[in-house]
Amino acid sequence: MKAWLISALFMFSSEFIYPKRSTATIAILPPEKASTDNPLQKPIDFIVEEAAQQFMTVPQTVGLSVGIFRDGQTHIYNYGEVEKGSQQLPTGQTIYPIASITKTFTGALLAQAVVEKRVNLGDDIRKYLPGAYPNLAYQGQPIRLFHLINHRSGLPFLLPDRPDAFANTTIPSSAIATELLQNYTQQDFYTDLRNVRLDNTPGYTFRYSNTGAQLLGYILERVYKLPFEDLVRQKITELLAMKRTSITLPPSDQTSCAPGYNCDGVQMPSIPDQLQGAAALKSTVTDMLKYVQWNVAEQTEAVKLTHRSTWGDSTRYSAGLNWQILHSSGYRAIWQDGNIPGFSSLCVNYPELNMGIVILSNECDRSTASRITALANQIAKAVDERAVTLPN
Structure with a gap:
C-alpha cells in the first residue's frame, strides 16, 4: 500500500512555463547563509529560517519565496537571488510560473x-x-x-x-x-x-x-x-484580489517575473502558454496566500466541491478536483505541486489547523520537488505537530 501511495503521489505532479526579472532590497547574512528578508523576531521566523537555509545549501538553488497562513495571519519570507548574480532578493511580489498548481x-x-x-x-x-x-x-x-x-x-x-x-x-x-x-x-x-x-x-x-x-x-x-484567462479572472482572482496572477503578463509585470534555471545554472527559455488550464498560470507568493486562505476556509460550495474525493480512499489518500488529499487522525493535507523547466512550486492547505503554506522556487532539477516537500513538512510540523506529513 505504501509503495503504491508514494508512486501515485509522485506521478501526480507535472512539468511545464515562463521567465524574466525583479528588483528588491537585500539583507546580507554571514557568507555561509543565503541572503534573506526574514526579520528573525517571532518564533515562526526562526522555524522558517532553519528550514529555508537548509534548503538553500544545495549549490544550484537560486531563489526561494515562502508564504505561511496561520490563524488569520500571513508571513512571507524570501531567500537567495531572483536572478543569478544580481544580488537582488525575491519579494512577495516576484512573479513565478506555478505550473501544475494551475x-x-x-x-x-x-x-x-x-x-x-x-x-x-x-x-x-x-x-x-x-x-x-x-x-x-x-x-x-x-x-x-x-x-x-x-x-x-x-x-x-x-x-x-x-x-x-x-x-x-x-x-x-x-x-x-x-x-x-x-x-x-x-x-x-x-x-x-x-x-x-x-x-x-x-x-x-x-x-x-x-x-x-x-x-x-x-x-x-x-x-x-x-x-x-477571463474565467480565471472573473471567477477567482478578482474575487480574491489576486492582482498579479494571470497567464499573460501585462507589460508592467514583465520585469517582476523571475527567470528560471536548471541544475547547471542555465536559464530556461519561456514555454508556450497553450497548456492554459494545465500549467500556464503565473503568480506571486502574496497572491497565492490569498488562494490558500480561500481553500483553508472552505466557505464556498465551489471550494468544498474541489476538496471532495473523486477517487481513492477518503480515509487515507484521495484525489479531488486536481487537489491531492491525505487524511490522518481527523486532519487533512490538501495539496498540489508544480514543476516545469526552471521552476518548482508547492501549495498545501490544512483546513482543520487553519493553516496553509505556499513555496515558490526559480530552479528545478530532479531533487527540487522532493526538497520543497521536505521544506514544507519541516515548517508545518514545527508550527503544528498535528500537520499531516506529505509523502516525499
Missing part, C-alpha cells in the same frame, strides 16, 4: 460551473466538444468531466501525443514538451484528440494527463463563451 484553478472553475448548474461533474465530455468524438469512450463508457481533472480520463500525457519523443531520458520531459508545443494551436489539439484511442474504461486507471486539464479548460471556455 490545475487546481481549473478544478475550481469546474466546481463553480457545477454550482451554477451549467454542467454536472458526471457529464459525458463529448456533450461539450465541437463535433463527434466516438473515440472518447471505451466499451460504451465515456470520459466524464471529473475524469479530466483527476487523471483518470485515459487521455495521453500531452497532445501532440509523441511517446517516441520522450524516449530520450537524457532530456527532461518538460523540455521536450516545450519543443512539441511550439506553434501548436487549439485546432491542432482537437485534430489530434480525434486520433486518441482509449485502452481502458475511464475512471479506473491513473495516467497523468496534461491533455485532460487542457481539454477541460477548452470545455469551460465553450460553456461560458469566454476565454479561459
Whole structure:
C-alpha cells in the first residue's frame, strides 16, 4: 500500500512555463547563509529560517519565496537571488510560473460551473466538444468531466501525443514538451484528440494527463463563451484580489517575473502558454496566500466541491478536483505541486489547523520537488505537530 501511495503521489505532479526579472532590497547574512528578508523576531521566523537555509545549501538553488497562513495571519519570507548574480532578493511580489498548481484553478472553475448548474461533474465530455468524438469512450463508457481533472480520463500525457519523443531520458520531459508545443494551436489539439484511442474504461486507471486539464479548460471556455484567462479572472482572482496572477503578463509585470534555471545554472527559455488550464498560470507568493486562505476556509460550495474525493480512499489518500488529499487522525493535507523547466512550486492547505503554506522556487532539477516537500513538512510540523506529513 505504501509503495503504491508514494508512486501515485509522485506521478501526480507535472512539468511545464515562463521567465524574466525583479528588483528588491537585500539583507546580507554571514557568507555561509543565503541572503534573506526574514526579520528573525517571532518564533515562526526562526522555524522558517532553519528550514529555508537548509534548503538553500544545495549549490544550484537560486531563489526561494515562502508564504505561511496561520490563524488569520500571513508571513512571507524570501531567500537567495531572483536572478543569478544580481544580488537582488525575491519579494512577495516576484512573479513565478506555478505550473501544475494551475490545475487546481481549473478544478475550481469546474466546481463553480457545477454550482451554477451549467454542467454536472458526471457529464459525458463529448456533450461539450465541437463535433463527434466516438473515440472518447471505451466499451460504451465515456470520459466524464471529473475524469479530466483527476487523471483518470485515459487521455495521453500531452497532445501532440509523441511517446517516441520522450524516449530520450537524457532530456527532461518538460523540455521536450516545450519543443512539441511550439506553434501548436487549439485546432491542432482537437485534430489530434480525434486520433486518441482509449485502452481502458475511464475512471479506473491513473495516467497523468496534461491533455485532460487542457481539454477541460477548452470545455469551460465553450460553456461560458469566454476565454479561459477571463474565467480565471472573473471567477477567482478578482474575487480574491489576486492582482498579479494571470497567464499573460501585462507589460508592467514583465520585469517582476523571475527567470528560471536548471541544475547547471542555465536559464530556461519561456514555454508556450497553450497548456492554459494545465500549467500556464503565473503568480506571486502574496497572491497565492490569498488562494490558500480561500481553500483553508472552505466557505464556498465551489471550494468544498474541489476538496471532495473523486477517487481513492477518503480515509487515507484521495484525489479531488486536481487537489491531492491525505487524511490522518481527523486532519487533512490538501495539496498540489508544480514543476516545469526552471521552476518548482508547492501549495498545501490544512483546513482543520487553519493553516496553509505556499513555496515558490526559480530552479528545478530532479531533487527540487522532493526538497520543497521536505521544506514544507519541516515548517508545518514545527508550527503544528498535528500537520499531516506529505509523502516525499
